[in-house]
Amino acid sequence: MGFDDIAGNARIKAVLRRTLGRGRLPHALLFVGPPGVGKRRTALALAQALNCLERADDACGRCPSCRTIADGRHPDVLEIIRPQVRKNGVEETRSSLGIVQFRELKQWAGLRPLSGKRRVFIWDVGLMSDDAGHAILKVLEEPSPSSTFILLSENPDLVLPTIKSRCQRLVFASVASEEIERILLRRGCPEERARTIALLVRGDLDRALEEDWDLAEKRRAEAWAAFSGLVDGRGGADFIRRWALPRRTKEAREGLAEEIELFRAFSRDLVLLQEAGEPGRLLNPDFETGLSELAGRLAPGTGLRLVEAFDRALTGLERRLNTGLLVSALAARMIG
Template identity: 45%
Template sequence: MPFADLVGQDLAVSCLERSLDRGRIAHAYLFAGPDGVGKEKAALALAQALNCPEASPAPCGSCSTCRRIGEGLHPDVRRVAPAGNSIKIDQIRALGQEAYYRPLEGRRKVYLIAEAHKMTEEAANSFLRLLEEPPPYALFILLTSQPDSLLPTILSRCQLVPFFPLPLSLLRDKLERELGLARERAVLVAALAGGSWERA
Protein backbone atom coordinates (compact mmCIF):
# COMPACT_ATOMS: atom_id res chain seq x y z
CA MET A 1 0.00 0.00 0.00
CA PRO A 2 1.66 3.24 -1.12
CA PHE A 3 1.44 6.18 1.29
CA ALA A 4 -0.76 7.99 -1.24
CA ASP A 5 -3.54 5.53 -0.34
CA LEU A 6 -3.60 6.79 3.27
CA VAL A 7 -6.28 9.44 3.00
CA GLY A 8 -6.90 11.98 5.73
CA GLN A 9 -3.53 11.54 7.48
CA ASP A 10 -1.35 14.08 5.70
CA LEU A 11 0.80 14.89 8.74
CA ALA A 12 1.65 11.23 9.42
CA VAL A 13 2.38 10.54 5.76
CA SER A 14 4.58 13.64 5.50
CA CYS A 15 6.54 12.61 8.61
CA LEU A 16 7.17 9.08 7.31
CA GLU A 17 8.02 10.15 3.77
CA ARG A 18 10.48 12.73 5.10
CA SER A 19 12.20 10.07 7.24
CA LEU A 20 12.46 7.75 4.23
CA ASP A 21 13.74 10.52 1.94
CA ARG A 22 16.49 11.34 4.42
CA GLY A 23 17.26 7.70 5.17
CA ARG A 24 16.76 8.43 8.87
CA ILE A 25 14.45 5.75 10.21
CA ALA A 26 13.96 5.56 13.97
CA HIS A 27 14.28 2.16 15.64
CA ALA A 28 10.81 2.60 17.17
CA TYR A 29 7.70 4.57 16.22
CA LEU A 30 4.54 5.27 18.17
CA PHE A 31 1.52 5.60 15.87
CA ALA A 32 -1.01 7.22 18.20
CA GLY A 33 -4.60 8.12 17.41
CA PRO A 34 -8.18 6.84 17.37
CA ASP A 35 -8.95 3.32 16.20
CA GLY A 36 -9.90 2.88 12.56
CA VAL A 37 -8.09 5.91 11.10
CA GLY A 38 -5.25 4.16 9.23
CA LYS A 39 -2.49 3.47 11.78
CA GLU A 40 -2.06 -0.17 10.80
CA LYS A 41 -2.22 0.62 7.08
CA ALA A 42 0.50 3.23 7.58
CA ALA A 43 2.63 0.72 9.50
CA LEU A 44 2.32 -1.80 6.67
CA ALA A 45 3.17 0.89 4.12
CA LEU A 46 6.31 1.73 6.09
CA ALA A 47 7.24 -1.97 6.28
CA GLN A 48 6.76 -2.18 2.51
CA ALA A 49 8.87 0.93 1.89
CA LEU A 50 11.73 -0.51 3.94
CA ASN A 51 11.68 -3.87 2.16
CA CYS A 52 10.33 -3.22 -1.36
CA PRO A 53 13.05 -3.80 -3.99
CA GLU A 54 11.44 -1.07 -6.13
CA ALA A 55 11.07 1.54 -3.35
CA SER A 56 11.83 5.08 -4.48
CA PRO A 57 11.56 5.58 -1.45
CA ALA A 58 7.79 4.92 -1.54
CA PRO A 59 6.87 1.24 -1.96
CA CYS A 60 5.57 0.11 -5.34
CA GLY A 61 2.68 -1.74 -3.69
CA SER A 62 2.54 -4.41 -6.40
CA CYS A 63 5.71 -6.54 -6.19
CA SER A 64 5.78 -9.90 -4.40
CA THR A 65 7.35 -8.34 -1.30
CA CYS A 66 4.72 -5.59 -1.02
CA ARG A 67 1.85 -8.00 -1.65
CA ARG A 68 3.03 -10.49 0.97
CA ILE A 69 3.55 -7.74 3.55
CA GLY A 70 0.04 -6.44 2.86
CA GLU A 71 -1.39 -9.95 3.22
CA GLY A 72 0.52 -10.69 6.43
CA LEU A 73 2.61 -13.41 4.76
CA HIS A 74 6.13 -11.91 4.75
CA PRO A 75 8.54 -13.65 7.16
CA ASP A 76 10.25 -10.40 8.18
CA VAL A 77 7.08 -8.49 9.10
CA ARG A 78 5.21 -9.66 12.18
CA ARG A 79 2.13 -8.43 13.98
CA VAL A 80 1.88 -8.86 17.74
CA ALA A 81 -1.61 -8.42 19.19
CA PRO A 82 -3.24 -9.03 22.56
CA ALA A 83 -3.72 -12.69 23.44
CA GLY A 84 -7.08 -12.35 25.11
CA ASN A 85 -7.20 -9.06 26.99
CA SER A 86 -3.49 -8.25 27.04
CA ILE A 87 -0.10 -8.60 25.41
CA LYS A 88 1.78 -10.96 27.66
CA ILE A 89 5.42 -11.20 28.61
CA ASP A 90 5.87 -14.50 26.73
CA GLN A 91 4.85 -12.75 23.51
CA ILE A 92 7.42 -9.99 24.05
CA ARG A 93 10.15 -12.46 25.04
CA ALA A 94 9.52 -14.47 21.86
CA LEU A 95 9.63 -11.27 19.82
CA GLY A 96 12.89 -10.25 21.48
CA GLN A 97 14.59 -13.56 20.78
CA GLU A 98 13.55 -13.45 17.13
CA ALA A 99 14.35 -9.78 16.57
CA TYR A 100 18.11 -10.22 17.00
CA TYR A 101 18.39 -12.56 14.00
CA ARG A 102 19.05 -11.08 10.57
CA PRO A 103 16.06 -10.67 8.22
CA LEU A 104 15.26 -13.80 6.20
CA GLU A 105 14.43 -11.99 2.94
CA GLY A 106 14.12 -8.24 3.35
CA ARG A 107 16.37 -5.42 4.50
CA ARG A 108 14.58 -4.85 7.82
CA LYS A 109 12.49 -6.82 10.26
CA VAL A 110 9.37 -4.89 11.20
CA TYR A 111 7.24 -5.63 14.26
CA LEU A 112 3.76 -4.11 14.55
CA ILE A 113 2.58 -4.04 18.16
CA ALA A 114 -1.21 -3.67 17.90
CA GLU A 115 -3.00 -2.12 20.89
CA ALA A 116 0.38 -1.57 22.53
CA HIS A 117 -1.30 -0.02 25.58
CA LYS A 118 -2.53 -3.52 26.47
CA MET A 119 0.94 -4.79 27.38
CA THR A 120 1.03 -6.13 30.91
CA GLU A 121 3.47 -4.43 33.26
CA GLU A 122 5.89 -7.35 32.89
CA ALA A 123 5.58 -7.29 29.09
CA ALA A 124 6.11 -3.52 29.00
CA ASN A 125 9.27 -3.78 31.11
CA SER A 126 10.58 -6.57 28.88
CA PHE A 127 9.82 -4.49 25.78
CA LEU A 128 11.58 -1.50 27.33
CA ARG A 129 14.78 -3.55 27.53
CA LEU A 130 14.46 -4.22 23.79
CA LEU A 131 14.16 -0.49 23.12
CA GLU A 132 17.17 0.27 25.31
CA GLU A 133 19.35 -2.08 23.23
CA PRO A 134 17.53 -2.24 19.89
CA PRO A 135 18.45 -5.00 17.45
CA PRO A 136 20.27 -3.48 14.45
CA TYR A 137 17.89 -4.86 11.81
CA ALA A 138 14.60 -4.42 13.66
CA LEU A 139 11.99 -1.68 13.60
CA PHE A 140 9.18 -1.58 16.15
CA ILE A 141 5.91 0.20 15.41
CA LEU A 142 3.58 0.58 18.37
CA LEU A 143 -0.06 1.20 17.47
CA THR A 144 -2.27 2.68 20.16
CA SER A 145 -5.35 4.76 20.82
CA GLN A 146 -4.22 5.30 24.43
CA PRO A 147 -0.60 6.51 24.44
CA ASP A 148 -0.92 7.80 28.01
CA SER A 149 -1.34 4.19 29.18
CA LEU A 150 2.19 3.30 28.04
CA LEU A 151 5.23 3.60 30.29
CA PRO A 152 6.80 7.08 30.00
CA THR A 153 10.15 5.36 29.43
CA ILE A 154 8.70 3.57 26.38
CA LEU A 155 7.16 6.80 25.07
CA SER A 156 10.48 8.61 25.36
CA ARG A 157 12.22 5.99 23.20
CA CYS A 158 9.71 6.11 20.33
CA GLN A 159 9.23 8.70 17.63
CA LEU A 160 5.64 9.90 17.81
CA VAL A 161 3.57 9.91 14.62
CA PRO A 162 0.11 11.38 15.37
CA PHE A 163 -3.05 10.20 13.64
CA PHE A 164 -6.32 12.13 13.73
CA PRO A 165 -10.04 11.41 13.27
CA LEU A 166 -10.98 11.31 9.59
CA PRO A 167 -12.96 14.32 8.31
CA LEU A 168 -16.71 13.74 8.04
CA SER A 169 -16.70 14.63 4.33
CA LEU A 170 -14.00 12.04 3.63
CA LEU A 171 -15.92 9.32 5.49
CA ARG A 172 -19.16 10.29 3.73
CA ASP A 173 -17.57 10.08 0.28
CA LYS A 174 -15.88 6.77 1.12
CA LEU A 175 -19.18 5.28 2.35
CA GLU A 176 -20.92 6.36 -0.85
CA ARG A 177 -18.14 5.12 -3.11
CA GLU A 178 -17.16 1.86 -1.43
CA LEU A 179 -20.40 0.74 0.22
CA GLY A 180 -22.87 2.33 -2.17
CA LEU A 181 -24.77 4.20 0.55
CA ALA A 182 -27.17 6.95 -0.43
CA ARG A 183 -25.98 10.49 0.43
CA GLU A 184 -28.36 10.98 3.39
CA ARG A 185 -27.48 7.61 4.89
CA ALA A 186 -23.74 8.17 4.33
CA VAL A 187 -23.91 11.55 6.10
CA LEU A 188 -25.66 9.99 9.11
CA VAL A 189 -23.28 7.02 9.37
CA ALA A 190 -20.23 9.28 8.97
CA ALA A 191 -21.49 11.59 11.72
CA LEU A 192 -21.99 8.67 14.11
CA ALA A 193 -18.58 7.13 13.33
CA GLY A 194 -16.62 9.79 15.17
CA GLY A 195 -13.95 10.04 12.49
CA SER A 196 -13.28 6.28 12.38
CA TRP A 197 -13.69 4.17 9.24
CA GLU A 198 -13.68 1.09 11.47
CA ARG A 199 -16.75 2.32 13.36
CA ALA A 200 -18.49 3.43 10.16
Protein backbone atom coordinates in the same frame (compact mmCIF):
# COMPACT_ATOMS: atom_id res chain seq x y z
CA MET B 1 -1.16 0.05 -0.47
CA GLY B 2 0.90 3.24 -0.45
CA PHE B 3 0.46 6.12 1.98
CA ASP B 4 -1.89 7.84 -0.47
CA ASP B 5 -4.36 4.99 -0.13
CA ILE B 6 -4.81 5.83 3.54
CA ALA B 7 -7.36 8.53 4.38
CA GLY B 8 -6.48 11.63 6.40
CA ASN B 9 -3.40 12.52 8.42
CA ALA B 10 -1.55 14.06 5.47
CA ARG B 11 1.12 15.58 7.71
CA ILE B 12 2.10 12.23 9.20
CA LYS B 13 2.30 10.63 5.77
CA ALA B 14 4.52 13.50 4.58
CA VAL B 15 6.83 13.11 7.61
CA LEU B 16 7.15 9.38 7.03
CA ARG B 17 7.83 9.80 3.33
CA ARG B 18 10.49 12.42 4.02
CA THR B 19 12.32 10.42 6.67
CA LEU B 20 12.14 7.26 4.58
CA GLY B 21 13.54 9.15 1.58
CA ARG B 22 16.49 10.27 3.66
CA GLY B 23 16.92 6.80 5.10
CA ARG B 24 16.58 8.25 8.61
CA LEU B 25 13.57 6.46 10.02
CA PRO B 26 14.03 5.88 13.79
CA HIS B 27 14.10 2.27 14.90
CA ALA B 28 11.07 2.77 17.15
CA LEU B 29 7.89 4.73 16.48
CA LEU B 30 4.81 5.27 18.59
CA PHE B 31 1.56 5.97 16.70
CA VAL B 32 -0.93 7.64 19.01
CA GLY B 33 -4.56 8.48 18.21
CA PRO B 34 -8.23 7.56 18.65
CA PRO B 35 -9.54 4.23 17.33
CA GLY B 36 -10.10 3.79 13.63
CA VAL B 37 -7.95 6.65 12.32
CA GLY B 38 -5.54 4.45 10.38
CA LYS B 39 -2.70 3.75 12.82
CA ARG B 40 -2.48 0.09 11.88
CA ARG B 41 -2.97 0.72 8.16
CA THR B 42 -0.19 3.31 8.25
CA ALA B 43 2.06 0.89 10.13
CA LEU B 44 1.47 -1.72 7.42
CA ALA B 45 2.17 0.77 4.63
CA LEU B 46 5.35 1.74 6.44
CA ALA B 47 6.39 -1.92 6.74
CA GLN B 48 5.82 -2.23 3.00
CA ALA B 49 7.79 0.95 2.24
CA LEU B 50 10.71 -0.30 4.33
CA ASN B 51 10.79 -3.51 2.33
CA CYS B 52 9.62 -2.25 -1.07
CA LEU B 53 11.75 -3.35 -4.01
CA GLU B 54 10.72 -0.40 -6.19
CA ARG B 55 10.57 2.66 -3.97
CA ALA B 56 12.47 4.02 -0.99
CA ASP B 57 9.99 6.59 0.37
CA ASP B 58 6.67 4.79 -0.07
CA ALA B 59 5.17 1.40 -0.89
CA CYS B 60 4.69 0.72 -4.60
CA GLY B 61 1.99 -1.80 -3.71
CA ARG B 62 2.86 -3.99 -6.69
CA CYS B 63 6.26 -5.57 -6.12
CA PRO B 64 6.41 -9.11 -4.64
CA SER B 65 7.49 -7.73 -1.26
CA CYS B 66 4.61 -5.22 -1.01
CA ARG B 67 2.13 -7.88 -2.08
CA THR B 68 3.36 -10.50 0.39
CA ILE B 69 3.08 -7.98 3.23
CA ALA B 70 -0.45 -7.03 2.16
CA ASP B 71 -1.37 -10.72 2.23
CA GLY B 72 0.09 -11.09 5.71
CA ARG B 73 2.62 -13.68 4.53
CA HIS B 74 5.90 -11.78 4.75
CA PRO B 75 8.22 -13.51 7.24
CA ASP B 76 9.78 -10.22 8.36
CA VAL B 77 6.63 -8.27 9.13
CA LEU B 78 5.17 -9.43 12.38
CA GLU B 79 2.47 -8.44 14.76
CA ILE B 80 3.23 -8.82 18.43
CA ILE B 81 0.31 -10.09 20.44
CA ARG B 82 -0.13 -10.98 24.04
CA PRO B 83 -1.83 -14.19 25.02
CA GLN B 84 -5.55 -13.69 25.61
CA VAL B 85 -5.79 -10.15 24.44
CA ARG B 86 -9.41 -9.29 24.77
CA LYS B 87 -11.37 -6.60 23.03
CA ASN B 88 -15.03 -6.13 23.93
CA GLY B 89 -14.80 -9.44 25.76
CA VAL B 90 -13.90 -11.27 22.54
CA GLU B 91 -10.66 -13.08 22.04
CA GLU B 92 -8.56 -10.97 19.71
CA THR B 93 -7.99 -12.87 16.51
CA ARG B 94 -7.87 -9.98 14.09
CA SER B 95 -4.24 -10.29 13.16
CA SER B 96 -3.65 -11.54 9.66
CA LEU B 97 0.09 -11.06 9.99
CA GLY B 98 2.68 -13.43 11.33
CA ILE B 99 2.46 -13.39 15.08
CA VAL B 100 5.08 -13.21 17.81
CA GLN B 101 4.27 -13.60 21.49
CA PHE B 102 5.99 -10.92 23.49
CA ARG B 103 7.85 -13.47 25.60
CA GLU B 104 9.77 -14.52 22.51
CA LEU B 105 10.29 -10.97 21.42
CA LYS B 106 13.94 -10.55 22.30
CA GLN B 107 14.87 -13.66 20.37
CA TRP B 108 12.90 -12.60 17.32
CA ALA B 109 14.05 -8.99 17.34
CA GLY B 110 17.70 -9.99 17.16
CA LEU B 111 17.27 -12.00 13.98
CA ARG B 112 18.40 -10.61 10.66
CA PRO B 113 15.69 -10.26 8.04
CA LEU B 114 14.70 -13.63 6.62
CA SER B 115 13.78 -12.45 3.14
CA GLY B 116 13.23 -8.69 3.14
CA LYS B 117 15.31 -5.63 3.96
CA ARG B 118 14.02 -4.95 7.45
CA ARG B 119 12.15 -6.78 10.14
CA VAL B 120 9.13 -4.78 11.22
CA PHE B 121 7.25 -5.41 14.43
CA ILE B 122 3.81 -3.90 14.89
CA TRP B 123 2.30 -3.81 18.34
CA ASP B 124 -1.03 -2.38 19.46
CA VAL B 125 0.09 -1.88 23.03
CA GLY B 126 -3.30 -1.09 24.57
CA LEU B 127 -3.10 -1.58 28.28
CA MET B 128 0.47 -2.62 28.85
CA SER B 129 1.19 -5.10 31.60
CA ASP B 130 4.51 -4.85 33.44
CA ASP B 131 5.69 -8.03 31.72
CA ALA B 132 4.99 -6.69 28.28
CA GLY B 133 6.48 -3.30 29.08
CA HIS B 134 9.62 -4.97 30.36
CA ALA B 135 9.95 -7.16 27.28
CA ILE B 136 9.59 -4.29 24.82
CA LEU B 137 11.87 -2.02 26.85
CA LYS B 138 14.66 -4.57 26.75
CA VAL B 139 14.42 -4.73 23.00
CA LEU B 140 14.28 -0.97 22.57
CA GLU B 141 17.30 -0.47 24.85
CA GLU B 142 19.48 -2.51 22.54
CA PRO B 143 17.96 -1.91 19.13
CA SER B 144 18.84 -4.35 16.41
CA PRO B 145 20.18 -2.52 13.35
CA SER B 146 17.80 -4.37 11.07
CA SER B 147 14.52 -4.12 13.02
CA THR B 148 11.89 -1.39 13.25
CA PHE B 149 9.25 -1.28 15.98
CA ILE B 150 5.92 0.43 15.45
CA LEU B 151 3.84 0.70 18.61
CA LEU B 152 0.17 1.72 18.37
CA SER B 153 -1.72 3.29 21.25
CA GLU B 154 -5.05 5.01 21.80
CA ASN B 155 -3.83 6.61 24.98
CA PRO B 156 -0.18 7.63 25.39
CA ASP B 157 -0.72 7.97 29.16
CA LEU B 158 -0.90 4.18 29.33
CA VAL B 159 2.52 3.73 27.74
CA LEU B 160 5.47 3.60 30.10
CA PRO B 161 7.51 6.84 30.00
CA THR B 162 10.72 4.84 29.53
CA ILE B 163 9.22 3.36 26.36
CA LYS B 164 7.82 6.65 25.13
CA SER B 165 11.22 8.29 25.45
CA ARG B 166 12.73 5.71 23.13
CA CYS B 167 10.16 6.16 20.37
CA GLN B 168 9.45 8.92 17.92
CA ARG B 169 5.84 9.82 18.57
CA LEU B 170 3.36 10.61 15.76
CA VAL B 171 -0.09 11.82 16.78
CA PHE B 172 -2.95 10.80 14.49
CA ALA B 173 -6.11 12.89 14.19
CA SER B 174 -9.68 11.81 13.43
CA VAL B 175 -10.58 11.55 9.78
CA ALA B 176 -12.87 14.37 8.54
CA SER B 177 -16.45 13.24 7.97
CA GLU B 178 -16.35 14.56 4.36
CA GLU B 179 -13.39 12.30 3.66
CA ILE B 180 -15.15 9.30 5.22
CA GLU B 181 -18.20 10.05 3.10
CA ARG B 182 -16.08 10.16 -0.08
CA ILE B 183 -14.49 6.81 0.74
CA LEU B 184 -17.88 5.18 1.37
CA LEU B 185 -19.25 6.59 -1.90
CA ARG B 186 -16.26 5.22 -3.77
CA ARG B 187 -17.10 1.83 -2.28
CA GLY B 188 -20.60 1.98 -3.69
CA CYS B 189 -22.46 3.03 -0.57
CA PRO B 190 -25.66 4.98 -1.44
CA GLU B 191 -25.22 8.73 -0.96
CA GLU B 192 -27.63 9.30 1.94
CA ARG B 193 -26.30 6.34 3.85
CA ALA B 194 -22.71 7.44 3.32
CA ARG B 195 -23.61 10.81 4.78
CA THR B 196 -25.38 9.33 7.78
CA ILE B 197 -22.62 6.88 8.54
CA ALA B 198 -19.95 9.56 8.21
CA LEU B 199 -21.87 11.61 10.78
CA LEU B 200 -22.43 8.70 13.11
CA VAL B 201 -18.89 7.42 13.37
CA ARG B 202 -17.33 10.74 14.40
CA GLY B 203 -13.99 10.33 12.63
CA ASP B 204 -13.58 6.57 13.09
CA LEU B 205 -12.97 5.34 9.54
CA ASP B 206 -12.66 1.69 10.56
CA ARG B 207 -16.10 1.78 12.09
CA ALA B 208 -17.46 3.53 9.00
CA LEU B 209 -16.27 0.63 6.87
CA GLU B 210 -17.62 -1.99 9.25
CA GLU B 211 -20.86 -0.19 10.03
CA ASP B 212 -24.07 -2.12 9.52
CA TRP B 213 -25.88 0.21 7.13
CA ASP B 214 -29.37 -1.06 7.92
CA LEU B 215 -28.77 -0.47 11.59
CA ALA B 216 -27.57 3.05 10.84
CA GLU B 217 -30.80 3.80 8.96
CA LYS B 218 -32.83 2.44 11.83
CA ARG B 219 -30.93 4.59 14.30
CA ARG B 220 -31.53 7.69 12.22
CA ALA B 221 -35.26 6.98 12.02
CA GLU B 222 -35.35 6.59 15.80
CA ALA B 223 -33.37 9.79 16.24
CA TRP B 224 -35.83 11.62 13.99
CA ALA B 225 -38.78 10.43 16.10
CA ALA B 226 -37.00 11.57 19.28
CA PHE B 227 -35.94 14.88 17.73
CA SER B 228 -39.34 15.85 16.35
CA GLY B 229 -40.96 14.83 19.63
CA LEU B 230 -38.56 16.97 21.63
CA VAL B 231 -38.90 20.14 19.57
CA ASP B 232 -42.68 19.72 19.73
CA GLY B 233 -42.49 19.86 23.50
CA ARG B 234 -43.36 16.22 24.08
CA GLY B 235 -40.85 13.41 24.44
CA GLY B 236 -38.63 15.25 26.93
CA ALA B 237 -39.33 12.75 29.69
CA ASP B 238 -38.63 9.87 27.35
CA PHE B 239 -35.32 11.38 26.22
CA ILE B 240 -34.22 11.92 29.82
CA ARG B 241 -35.28 8.40 30.76
CA ARG B 242 -33.26 6.93 27.93
CA TRP B 243 -30.04 8.82 28.52
CA ALA B 244 -29.89 10.54 31.90
CA LEU B 245 -30.66 7.67 34.20
CA PRO B 246 -28.92 4.64 32.78
CA ARG B 247 -25.33 3.57 33.12
CA ARG B 248 -22.51 6.02 32.90
CA THR B 249 -20.57 3.63 30.73
CA LYS B 250 -18.42 4.65 27.81
CA GLU B 251 -20.95 2.93 25.48
CA ALA B 252 -23.83 4.98 26.89
CA ARG B 253 -21.89 8.22 26.40
CA GLU B 254 -20.99 7.22 22.86
CA GLY B 255 -24.60 6.30 22.09
CA LEU B 256 -25.75 9.66 23.42
CA ALA B 257 -23.08 11.50 21.41
CA GLU B 258 -24.24 9.69 18.27
CA GLU B 259 -27.85 10.64 18.87
CA ILE B 260 -26.93 14.29 19.50
CA GLU B 261 -24.84 14.27 16.33
CA LEU B 262 -27.93 13.14 14.41
CA PHE B 263 -30.09 15.77 16.16
CA ARG B 264 -27.49 18.33 15.12
CA ALA B 265 -27.75 17.23 11.50
CA PHE B 266 -31.57 17.57 11.60
CA SER B 267 -31.18 21.06 13.11
CA ARG B 268 -28.65 22.05 10.48
CA ASP B 269 -31.26 21.12 7.88
CA LEU B 270 -33.84 23.20 9.76
CA VAL B 271 -31.46 26.18 9.55
CA LEU B 272 -31.13 25.72 5.78
CA LEU B 273 -34.89 25.49 5.36
CA GLN B 274 -35.69 28.36 7.74
CA GLU B 275 -32.95 30.79 6.73
CA ALA B 276 -31.86 29.95 3.22
CA GLY B 277 -34.64 27.82 1.74
CA GLU B 278 -32.09 25.54 0.09
CA PRO B 279 -33.38 22.00 0.36
CA GLY B 280 -30.83 20.89 -2.27
CA ARG B 281 -28.06 20.74 0.32
CA LEU B 282 -29.88 18.97 3.12
CA LEU B 283 -27.98 16.41 5.17
CA ASN B 284 -31.18 14.38 5.47
CA PRO B 285 -32.94 14.79 2.12
CA ASP B 286 -35.12 11.74 2.78
CA PHE B 287 -36.67 13.55 5.77
CA GLU B 288 -37.38 16.69 3.76
CA THR B 289 -41.17 16.57 4.14
CA GLY B 290 -41.05 16.32 7.91
CA LEU B 291 -38.25 18.86 8.16
CA SER B 292 -40.07 21.40 5.97
CA GLU B 293 -43.19 20.99 8.02
CA LEU B 294 -41.22 21.61 11.24
CA ALA B 295 -39.34 24.54 9.70
CA GLY B 296 -42.61 26.25 8.81
CA ARG B 297 -44.16 25.65 12.21
CA LEU B 298 -41.28 26.53 14.56
CA ALA B 299 -40.31 30.10 15.46
CA PRO B 300 -37.70 31.64 13.15
CA GLY B 301 -34.19 31.06 14.43
CA THR B 302 -35.10 27.78 16.16
CA GLY B 303 -32.75 25.76 13.96
CA LEU B 304 -29.77 27.93 14.86
CA ARG B 305 -30.62 27.86 18.53
CA LEU B 306 -30.78 24.05 18.41
CA VAL B 307 -27.45 23.69 16.58
CA GLU B 308 -25.85 25.79 19.33
CA ALA B 309 -27.46 23.68 22.05
CA PHE B 310 -26.17 20.46 20.46
CA ASP B 311 -22.68 21.87 20.01
CA ARG B 312 -22.64 22.76 23.68
CA ALA B 313 -23.87 19.29 24.66
CA LEU B 314 -21.22 17.58 22.53
CA THR B 315 -18.49 19.71 24.08
CA GLY B 316 -19.87 18.81 27.52
CA LEU B 317 -19.72 15.13 26.66
CA GLU B 318 -16.12 15.46 25.50
CA ARG B 319 -15.29 17.16 28.80
CA ARG B 320 -16.98 14.30 30.61
CA LEU B 321 -19.58 16.49 32.32
CA ASN B 322 -22.31 14.72 34.27
CA THR B 323 -24.55 13.00 31.71
CA GLY B 324 -27.72 13.39 33.79
CA LEU B 325 -27.38 17.16 34.10
CA LEU B 326 -26.33 17.47 30.51
CA VAL B 327 -29.34 15.56 29.20
CA SER B 328 -31.84 17.47 31.39
CA ALA B 329 -30.36 20.82 30.34
CA LEU B 330 -30.46 19.79 26.70
CA ALA B 331 -34.06 18.61 26.87
CA ALA B 332 -35.06 21.93 28.47
CA ARG B 333 -33.21 23.91 25.80
CA MET B 334 -34.75 21.92 22.97
CA ILE B 335 -38.26 22.53 24.18
CA GLY B 336 -37.05 26.15 24.38
